[in-house]
Amino acid sequence: MATKLNKESNFDLQAPVMTTDEIEILANAFNQVLHGTEFMISLPIQKQNSPKDTQLQLLC
Secondary structure: OHHHHHHHOOOOOOOOOOOOOHHHHHHHHHHHHHHHHHHHHHHHHHHHHHHHHHHHHHHO
16 A cells, blocks of 8 residues: 555555454554645645736736
8 A cells, every 4th residue: 555655646545444453543544644644745736826826816
């Protein structure tokens, strides 16, 4: 899973949860980290786009 994530940079991947023990807790935590990482990576992109959008709106 981690190797595939590293090669593809695909944060939509999820660790399958098929148990009801400590492994389930670990898989759920891993999935939460993936979601948080994807969110944090998207923040700078959103901030970079905002000034451009503002400039375009002012020009129109």
